[in-house]
Amino acid sequence: MTDVTTDAAETRLRRSPLAERHSALGAKFAPFGGWEMPLEYAGGGVLREHTAVRTDVGVFDVSHLGKVRVTGPGAADFVNSCLSNDLGRIGPGRAQYTLCCDEATGGVVDDIIAYLYADDHVFLIPNAANTAEVVRRLRAAAPEQVTVTDEHEAYAVLAVQGPRSAALLAGLGLPTEHGYMSFSPAALDGVALTVCRTGYTGELGFELVVPAADAVTVWDALFAADPPPRACGLAARDTLRTEMGYPLHGQDLSLQISPVQARSGWAVGWDKPAFWGRDALLAEKAAGPTRTLRGLEAVDRAIPRPGMAVYDGDTRVGTVTSGTFSPTRKQGIALALVDTAPALTDGTELQVDVRGRRLAVRLARPPFVDPSVT
Numbered sequence: 001m002t003d004v005t006t007d008a009a010e011t012r013l014r015r016s017p018l019a020e021r022h023s024a025l026g027a028k029f030a031p032f033g034g035w036e037m038p039l040e041y042a043g044g045g046v047l048r049e050h051t052a053v054r055t056d057v058g059v060f061d062v063s064h065l066g067k068v069r070v071t072g073p074g075a076a077d078f079v080n081s082c083l084s085n086d087l088g089r090i091g092p093g094r095a096q097y098t099l100c101c102d103e104a105t106g107g108v109v110d111d112i113i114a115y116l117y118a119d120d121h122v123f124l125i126p127n128a129a130n131t132a133e134v135v136r137r138l139r140a141a142a143p144e145q146v147t148v149t150d151e152h153e154a155y156a157v158l159a160v161q162g163p164r165s166a167a168l169l170a171g172l173g174l175p176t177e178h179g180y181m182s183f184s185p186a187a188l189d190g191v192a193l194t195v196c197r198t199g200y201t202g203e204l205g206f207e208l209v210v211p212a213a214d215a216v217t218v219w220d221a222l223f224a225a226d227p228p229p230r231a232c233g234l235a236a237r238d239t240l241r242t243e244m245g246y247p248l249h250g251q252d253l254s255l256q257i258s259p260v261q262a263r264s265g266w267a268v269g270w271d272k273p274a275f276w277g278r279d280a281l282l283a284e285k286a287a288g289p290t291r292t293l294r295g296l297e298a299v300d301r302a303i304p305r306p307g308m309a310v311y312d313g314d315t316r317v318g319t320v321t322s323g324t325f326s327p328t329r330k331q332g333i334a335l336a337l338v339d340t341a342p343a344l345t346d347g348t349e350l351q352v353d354v355r356g357r358r359l360a361v362r363l364a365r366p367p368f369v370d371p372s373v374t
Contacts, residue, residue, distance in 0.1 A: 016063040017156050017215040025231050032234060033128025035064035040233040049236035050327045053201050054369075057162035058232035059222055062207070063215065066131030067155045068124040070138065072146040079114065079122045082141060082276050084259065086269030092118050095181045095198055097267050099259055100126070100134050101277030106284060107255035108262070110134050111247070113198060115183055125157070127249050137276075156215035159237075160222065160229065161205035163372065168225055169195065169206060176206065191217050200237065202244035202371040242324045242333060245295055245366020251306055252293055252321045252335050260284045261337065262293045291318065291337045294344075295366040298332030302352060302359035309353040310336050310361075312344065320352060328369045335366070 013036040016022070022029070026042025038061060040046050052058040070079055080087040085098035094116055100109040110130035115123040126134045131152050138148045160169060166176040174195050175184045183196040191214040199205030210218045222229060238248070247253045253262050260281060269275065270282070296304055304323035309316050323334035334352075338344060346365050351358040 014064070014153065016061050017212045018061050018063065018219055021216065021219055022061065022231075027231075027233065030234075032064050033130075035128055037061065037064050038231075038233040039235045041231050044230060044232075046233070046235045046239060047327050049230060049232040050239050052230035053162045053203055053232060053236065053240055054328055055163065057160065057164035057168050057229040058236070059219075059229045060159040060161065060232050060234065060237055061156070061219075062159050062234075062237075063156040063212070064128040065157050066124070066126040066128060066134065067151040067157075067209070068126065068131065068135055068138070069149045069151055070122045070124065070142075070146060071120060071149070073120055074143070075120045075146050076116060076118070076122050078142060078146050079124075079138075080269075080272070081274045082138060083112065083114065084268045084275050084277070084281075085114070086272050087114065087116055087122070089269070090116055090181075092116055093178075093182055093184070095183055095196060097181075099253075099264065099267055100130075100137065101259065101275070101281065102255060103276045104280065105255065106258045106260070106277035106280035108249065108253040108257060108259060109137065109255065111249050111253055111264075111267075115194075115196070128152075130249065154212055156210045156212050156218075158208045158210065158215070158218060158222070159199055159201075159205060160208065161199045161201045161232075161240075162203050162229075164229075165203070165205050168222065168229060171225060172221055174208075189217055189221055193218065200244075200246055201240040202246070202367060202369065203240075204372055239324050239327060242322050242335070243326050243328055243367060243369045244371060245335065245368065247293065247335070248322055257293075257321075257337065258284060258289070261289045261291055289340060291339050293321070293335055294318070294338045295364040295368065296320070296323075296334040296336050296350070296352070296361040297329070297364045297368065299349065299360035299362055301332075302354055302361065303332040304334035304336070304352045304354075304361060310338060311351045311353065311358065312342075312348075317344070317350065326368055332361075333364075333368045334361070338363070
């Protein structure tokens with residue numbers, strides 16, 4: 001999920017095909033990556049929506065996410081030569097988290113989920129604000145026989161997340177037995193859709209990729225279930241992903257924050273002969289990064305926020321990149337870029353500067369909650 005933007009020209013914001021359903025539920029809207037999306041709902045709020053996903057089931061509209069289709073002879077090999085992870089590790093019907101890196105610097109243009117349909121067909125879901133740039137870079141590099149199609153507004157995406165998500169979908173006749181990071185074609189009330197065993201909350205969950213014209217039909221079917229799920233906004237999605245330590249592009253990953261610094265090297269196919277940024281990243285990995293993404297948990301009654309300075313005594317050693325109140329832990333948690341010298345171990349007590357006050361935090365290894373994603 002991309003971070004909240006501050007586009008003053010709100011009349012130019014794209015709208016989800018489910019906007020009327022959100023309004024009917026009393027949604028509070030905010031701009032996300034060029035789209036007007038629900039932040040939270042009346043009668044719920046972030047804490048209730050967050051708890052619903054951790055304990056029951058919630059549904060997010062994440063239709064602002066990009067959709068890019070790469071097709072033609074050798075499409076999978078082409079994508080594999082551009083993006084960081086190794087598509088050769090998976091087969092058709094599987095999905096993979098990967099990164100689009102800058103060729104010169106190794107900085108992260110975007111993080112993406114790649115869905116491998118066949119050797120000649122890959123579907124990509126990048127972040128909303130970065131879709132156009134990902135498409136531009138892929139098109140500029142694509143050989144003549146490979147077509148890169150921007151389908152950003154052609155599909156809606158509904159994230160059904162939480163311990164009861166499989167039961168909810170199975171009750172509607174949708175497949176739920178496929179493994180984590182895999183996907184299956186299906187139909188619901190005559191609507192052809194794709195059920196992806198993916199999500200960004202750390203809970204058992206699925207994402208439904210639905211033709212935009214049919215999004216209302218699928219939404220209504222989900223909420224006609226007995227008992228129904230809770231509608232959840234993107235504010236709860238942010239607290240959920242922070243509890244898991246999942247990075248947010250624009251804060252924890254960016255053109256200035258490489259996969260090596262963000263500890264996302266597991267999403268890099270280091271042995272591949274080619275991918276964008278390979279030389280720069282191999283050099284940084286060999287030399288060792290000067291800073292790395294670490295977890296922080298509050299000791300004092302503090303809520304670390306992005307941009308706050310992190311101190312070890314009188315020495316500034318880092319900057320908070322993501323921070324929130326954890327509804328599950330009932331304390332402040334954060335991700336921060338922390339200097340690698342001097343070496344600081346998990347459990348080390350540091351301080352964050354909260355409006356001129358130094359409040360205690362300690363280094364901790366995410367996730368901050370027990371995941372049930374597998």
